[in-house]
Amino acid sequence: xxxxxxxxxxxxxxxxxxxxxxxxxxxxxxxxxxxxxxxxxxxxxxxxxxxxxxxxxxxxxxxxxxxxxxxxxxxxxxxxxxxxxxxxxxxxxxxxxxxxxxxxxxxxxxxxxxxxxxxxxxxxxxxxxxxxxxxxxxxxxxxxxxxxxxxxxxxxxxxxxxxxxxxxxxxxxxxxxxxxxxxxxxxxxxxxxxxxxxxxxxxxxxxxxxxxxxxxxxxxxxxxxxxxxxxxxxxxxxxxxxxxxxxxxxxxxxxxxxxxxxxxxxxxxxxxxxxxxxxxxxxxxxxxxxxxxxxxxxxxxxxxxxxxxxxxxxxxxxxxxxxxxxxxxxxxxxxxxxxxxxxxxxxxxxxxxxxxxxxx
Amino acid sequence: xxxxxxxxxxxxxxxxxxxxxxxxxxxxxxxxxxxxxxxxxxxxxxxxxxxxxxxxxxxxxxxxxxxxxxxxxxxxxxxxxxxxxxxxxxxxxxxxxxxxxxxxxxxxxxxxxxxxxxxxxxxxxxxxxxxxxxxxxxxxxxxxxxxxxxxxxxxxxxxxxxxxxxxxxxxxxxxxxxxxxxxxxxxxxxxxxxxxxxxxxxxxxxxxxxxxxxxxxxxxxxxxxxxxxxxxxxxxxxxxxxxxxxxxxxxxxxxxxxxxxxxxxxxxxxxxxxxxxxxxxxxxxxxxxxxxxxxxxxxxxxxxxxxxxxxxxxxxxxxxxxxxxxxxxxxxxxxxxxxxxxxxxxxxxxxxxxxxxxxx
Numbered sequence: 001x002x003x004x005x006x007x008x009x010x011x012x013x014x015x016x017x018x019x020x021x022x023x024x025x026x027x028x029x030x031x032x033x034x035x036x037x038x039x040x041x042x043x044x045x046x047x048x049x050x051x052x053x054x055x056x057x058x059x060x061x062x063x064x065x066x067x068x069x070x071x072x073x074x075x076x077x078x079x080x081x082x083x084x085x086x087x088x089x090x091x092x093x094x095x096x097x098x099x100x101x102x103x104x105x106x107x108x109x110x111x112x113x114x115x116x117x118x119x120x121x122x123x124x125x126x127x128x129x130x131x132x133x134x135x136x137x138x139x140x141x142x143x144x145x146x147x148x149x150x151x152x153x154x155x156x157x158x159x160x161x162x163x164x165x166x167x168x169x170x171x172x173x174x175x176x177x178x179x180x181x182x183x184x185x186x187x188x189x190x191x192x193x194x195x196x197x198x199x200x201x202x203x204x205x206x207x208x209x210x211x212x213x214x215x216x217x218x219x220x221x222x223x224x225x226x227x228x229x230x231x232x233x234x235x236x237x238x239x240x241x242x243x244x245x246x247x248x249x250x251x252x253x254x255x256x257x258x259x260x261x262x263x264x265x266x267x268x269x270x271x272x273x274x275x276x277x278x279x280x281x282x283x284x285x286x287x288x289x290x291x292x293x294x295x296x297x298x299x300x301x302x303x304x305x306x307x308x309x310x311x312x313x314x315x316x317x318x319x320x321x322x323x324x325x326x327x328x329x330x331x332x333x334x335x336x337x338x339x340x341x342x343x344x345x346x347x348x349x350x351x352x353x354x355x356x357x358x359x360x
Numbered sequence: 361x362x363x364x365x366x367x368x369x370x371x372x373x374x375x376x377x378x379x380x381x382x383x384x385x386x387x388x389x390x391x392x393x394x395x396x397x398x399x400x401x402x403x404x405x406x407x408x409x410x411x412x413x414x415x416x417x418x419x420x421x422x423x424x425x426x427x428x429x430x431x432x433x434x435x436x437x438x439x440x441x442x443x444x445x446x447x448x449x450x451x452x453x454x455x456x457x458x459x460x461x462x463x464x465x466x467x468x469x470x471x472x473x474x475x476x477x478x479x480x481x482x483x484x485x486x487x488x489x490x491x492x493x494x495x496x497x498x499x500x501x502x503x504x505x506x507x508x509x510x511x512x513x514x515x516x517x518x519x520x521x522x523x524x525x526x527x528x529x530x531x532x533x534x535x536x537x538x539x540x541x542x543x544x545x546x547x548x549x550x551x552x553x554x555x556x557x558x559x560x561x562x563x564x565x566x567x568x569x570x571x572x573x574x575x576x577x578x579x580x581x582x583x584x585x586x587x588x589x590x591x592x593x594x595x596x597x598x599x600x601x602x603x604x605x606x607x608x609x610x611x612x613x614x615x616x617x618x619x620x621x622x623x624x625x626x627x628x629x630x631x632x633x634x635x636x637x638x639x640x641x642x643x644x645x646x647x648x649x650x651x652x653x654x655x656x657x658x659x660x661x662x663x664x665x666x667x668x669x670x671x672x673x674x675x676x677x678x679x680x681x682x683x684x685x686x687x688x689x690x691x692x693x694x695x696x697x698x699x700x701x702x703x704x705x706x707x708x709x710x711x712x713x714x715x716x717x718x719x720x
Contacts, residue, residue, distance in 0.1 A: 003393045003394075006398055008398070008400040008403070010598065011598065011601055014395060020387070023387065027380070033679065033681070037374060037559075038368070039368070039371060040369070074438075075583075075598055077582065078581065081581035081583065113579070195598055199397075200600075200602045201397070201401065201600055202562045202563070202602065219472065219473070221441035221445075222469055222472075223438045224441075236437065238371065238435055240562025241371055242560045242561070242562065243562055321393070321394075322403060
């Protein structure tokens with residue numbers, strides 16, 4: 001067996017120690033005689049697994065007691081609807097920041113439920129920077145401000161948390177949650193699809209302040225009502241138990257590494273290594289403003305698109321996979337989430353240097 | 361390691377050969393150097409896994425070409441909303457059969473979107489039988505007829521497929537799909553949470569006739585629109601890839617056993633063995649009319665509730681777990697889905713006979 005360094009934007013690499021443990025427990029979780037996927041979600045074994053995962057996530061992020069942590073299904077795309085359905089509460093509309101492909105999708109979905117004020121957009125600049133605080137044209141009557149701290153496709157992230165006064169701040173943290181410490185108390189809702197830093201696809205983490213729960217729009221499906229999910233501890237119906245378990249193993253792995261402070265140091269080092277090589281090369285280009293470059297998703301282009309195929313072919317032969325950029329941006333994209341080892345980034349930059357030497 | 365016979369109503373046992381294969385492929389799926397959970401859902405490896413799973417399911421069930429097969433999230437409880445949101449299409453309401461706890465939940469959710477005509481109910485009889493075709497008071501203007509072929513909690517199943525003329529028939533087959541052959545062409549929509557006969561929790565199979573797709577109610581979340589999911593081959597956003605893969609392994613396992621005809625023979629044999637012991641005992645009781653007894657979920661009571669704890673304790677010691685009945689019914693429930701080996705049912709009936717001998 002030869003593991004590859006997989007730079008997929010998500011689903012993405014999982015820590016090898018997590019996979020090894022899941023493998024070892026596949027037929028018998030801790031003497032239970034069952035795979036976790038076989039356990040009743042109401043049984044004491046799974047209840048313990050679920051509770052430990054939540055407790056570890058709360059500890060890692062420092063989630064205050066007045067926030068619920070939900071383990072849901074449907075991905076961020078389902079949250080695009082759940083946020084307005086649950087948070088509009090009679091307000092005319094909400095503020096949204098438009099900073100990339102995922103912001104745009106969130107905005108389009110929100111428009112189906114209320115008025116959206118685009119409080120800032122960088123679309124004219126091809127989403128290559130984050131708007132400054134002073135540029136945000138917030139409405140005082142907005143039910144909430146929604147933004148995307150890290151845009152997976154464009155590789156652009158906010159170097160700051162927007163200040164929106166007393167308005168609840170909602171963040172799609174799909175590609176950034178767990179990559180570094182955050183101050184949860186600044187947010188009303190944080191949500192994240194699991195398939196980047198957390199675990200397998202099919203699990204969605206939602207962290208929601210308790211006072212924002214309740215009073216959904218008429219016609220909100222029961223399963224999309226934060227209150228129903230919160231009141232039932234994410235077990236109104238059968239939750240995605242195996243994904244929850246794997247996420248719990250990932251949380252334990254982050255704790256063992258030293259928590260989010262340690263994770264941030266490693267992630268920043270990986271990102272700097274890659275951007276450093278790009279900037280020094282004169283061969284590779286990243287278009288994003290330096291202060292808004294993503295630690296997680298690093299898009300870059302070669303001098304000409306003709307070189308893309310040879311680059312990808314050589315990379316694959318070197319065990320470096322899924323580097324093709326999103327079709328809307330072109331070129332390459334290296335996603336370097338938590339589980340991408342530093343050795344993987346080192347192998348990538350070594351390959352990039354060699355490719356430049358032979359094709360530059 | 362000692363595997364148990366786990367009679368959970370779901371999540372439930374998975375075939376041991378499926379778990380062994382998943383274990384062996386955990387760090388490296390077929391030389392890819394990746395766990396399936398790490399693969400991009402757009403990559404050629406996962407696209408092949410997904411396509412094979414769908415093809416195998418279509419083959420097993422004989423799904424006609426004019427039906428879409430969707431691999432979604434959210435469980436049957438999400439379908440309780442998706443069905444009316446997608447199928448009402450301007451009709452005043454729909455017909456529902458009320459034959460157990462899950463029917464009731466489906467009805468309650470549908471009432472939020474339109475008028476529900478309860479075309480038959482057995483609630484007065486504690487859901488211990490299926491209504492006859494002649495009892496169904498169907499409305500000609502109904503958008504569809506919804507029923508629950510197998511009620512997981514009460515252990516009651518329809519011995520026939522209702523005839524509703526040209527009205528689309530919608531079935532929550534969560535606890536019965538894949539247990540035997542069905543004629544898909546008689547249905548408009550079939551849906552099933554995976555965690556009984558199909559795979560892990562977190563995956564929902566929806567089989568929908570193409571002419572019923574489109575025209576959702578205003579305000580239907582994009583993710584809950586069958587058309588969006590169908591047009592995007594269940595990849596409008598990231599699907600639950602690992603659950604999809606495990607379901608594919610289960611489909612292959614059913615094919616290897618001889619398909620649904622063979623599965624039905626085994627399942628009927630298991631059910632008859634268990635009901636036979638109950639009926640012959642004078643100690644154990646099952647309240648369901650013989651023609652409507654579930655092959656999948658077998659509830660039974662002991663002469664007095666005082667015996668429940670000793671029964672469960674002894675069963676657990678014998679490696680027979682999760683036999684406690686649902687709180688709304690009491691007593692015991694043995695769920696004997698596809699992956700419960702005949703040896704498991706044999707062990708259960710042997711234990712029951714011994715318990716009766718020592719406590720009768």
